[in-house]
Amino acid sequence: MFEFMNTIKAIADSNRVRIISILQGRELCVCQIIKMLNLAPSTVSKHISILRQARLIEDRKEGRWMYYRLPDSPSPPAKGIITLINNSITNDQQIIHDNQIMKEILSVSKEELCQTTN
Amino acid sequence: MFEFMNTIKAIADSNRVRIISILQGRELCVCQIIKMLNLAPSTVSKHISILRQARLIEDRKEGRWMYYRLPDSPSPPAKGIITLINNSITNDQQIIHDNQIMKEILSVSKEELCQTTN
DNA sequence: TCTATATTTCGCCATATAACGAAACGGGAA
């Protein structure tokens, strides 16, 4: 029960659902997620730590950059919830918009992107 | 997105997950749910109203009693979440205990049960 | 009508949570 509730509470925030959604099939660095959500870096970092603690995302460090992705082998609750999110919000306006923004973000080099973020 | 988040937030509380779980395959009146959760009637009523507002439960009034059950035709998010709950916590200690308590509750007539609740 | 009882609503309090900015941390580069 604790693990299940922990996982549910991790996605009981729309910004965290947006992070899970935008990580479908790709890996992103924190500065890209910050740009997408348009929130303060400290706020986004907190959201990410909650998702990671619930094992809904995994990380990889490369130099100064942290990359996040959906787990390669998600736990049963994580798998169920990621599937639920995908099935529930694919046609959502916000999610469609996020994907458009992400296209623009990915068209800019990371060096250029990050210097305007902090 | 709003509907999905509303449904997720509705189950982002373990007492409300316990209500959904104990309503599997049956209809219960409020006093029985109060007994099961061992919380104040006003608290349980609030939990129930949140679940109802999210269309995770339906009600039926019979005299002074309100009966609640899972929806006959749940909305897509409700269906997904109810399934997720069932798959995730069937072997949970708390849920097993709740089912035992519910057996005892159902063995008592409602008249006897409710007079000790309020 | 009046009373009793099941449930809900309201008001309050304590705690949890999301947001921010400032400061700390960690790794690359000068």
Added chain:
DNA sequence: TTCCCGTTTCGTTATATGGCGAAATATAGA
């Protein structure tokens, strides 16, 4: 080492949430 920059941690603030008891509501029965 020293500086820079991406990220995280910390402290604060505003709002949301869960809990309770008291009062309101609704209905059955005397």
